Amino acid sequence: MINIISKTGAMMVKADDLILFVQVVDHGSFSKVAELNSLTNSVVSKHIARLEEELGVQLLYRTTRKLTLSEAGKLLYQGAKNVKQAAVEAIDGIYGYAESMVGNIKMSVPTISGDLLLANTVAEFCNMHPGLTVEMSMENSFVDLIEGGYDLVIRTGEMSDSNLIARHLIDSQWVICVSPAYIERFGRPVSPLELVNHNCLQYAYQTTGASGWEFKGENGNYIIQVAGNFSTNNAGSLRQIALGGNGIAYVPRCLVYQDILQGDLIDIFPDQVGKKLGIYAVYPFTRQAPLKIRLLIDHIRESYAAIGESFSARV
Structure with a gap:
């Protein structure tokens, strides 16, 4: 698990929390993200709750029908999706590396x-x-x-x-x-x-x-x-x-x-x-x-x- 520390050092979040947050926004569903990552709904929910607690803001408004981003959530999503993309690109970059010459x-x-x-x-x-x-x-x-x-x-x-x-x-x-x-x-x-x-x-x-x-x-x-x-x-x-x-x-x-x-x-x-x-x-x-x-x-x-x-x- 990788920790990301803010420039001021005042807060520290988990990279996997950010990635799960982006996935939840992209798919609009906790259950879909849980299925994609072989997790339970409660585990995904705990990751998002931990992220909100660490940042001290509410990121998502949850109802029985849909998920809506807060203003803070919208701001975080714009930056956090880059974390996800960087991770995907890094994995793609080494995919098959062991079998390459x-x-x-x-x-x-x-x-x-x-x-x-x-x-x-x-x-x-x-x-x-x-x-x-x-x-x-x-x-x-x-x-x-x-x-x-x-x-x-x-x-x-x-x-x-x-x-x-x-x-x-x-x-x-x-x-x-x-x-x-x-x-x-x-x-x-x-x-x-x-x-x-x-x-x-x-x-x-x-x-x-x-x-x-x-x-x-x-x-x-x-x-x-x-x-x-x-x-x-x-x-x-x-x-x-x-x-x-x-x-x-x-x-x-x-x-x-x-x-x-x-x-x-x-x-x-x-x-x-x-x-x-x-x-x-x-x-x-x-x-x-x-x-x-x-x-x-x-x-x-x-x-x-x-x-x-x-x-x-x-x-």
């Missing part, structure tokens, strides 16, 4: 995904729908969707916030990769245990620890503690260092899949790495996400799937 989408994505895939994918989506704009921030920090006003966030790992909707996009397999130049200088590890004798670059942005590399085993996954002379929280830097032949990297496959396809990096344990994280599209809890959000998620999911199919077909 216009407006702005504010989203946040991890640096890895934004740099390598999502920036182009989302830009492509915008070109497909000229009425849309997207404001994308790329960061590794855990953003608050509600406080930050985000419409969509891409996250990896387990989703635990029950106030959010998380739609699974793809599972991100991690790989251990190295350049041919590094192998030529230092040799290629033939088993995970040999990694302890190599320069293992550490990606600091990990919940499981940068130096604990996970592998599949007969009795479940196990961790090997590695060491190296460089660590960073920026996956793109880690990729560049590995490409330069300066160490072995443990990173999400999406970061280096093109490098592996082109032979610039070699996946040295393709069937043994145990780490895999889900990638999710997350948005605030709602009964039905707007069409533009649903279609953008579908577009992102298709892009991820295309990468997976391309990698499987060529490796």
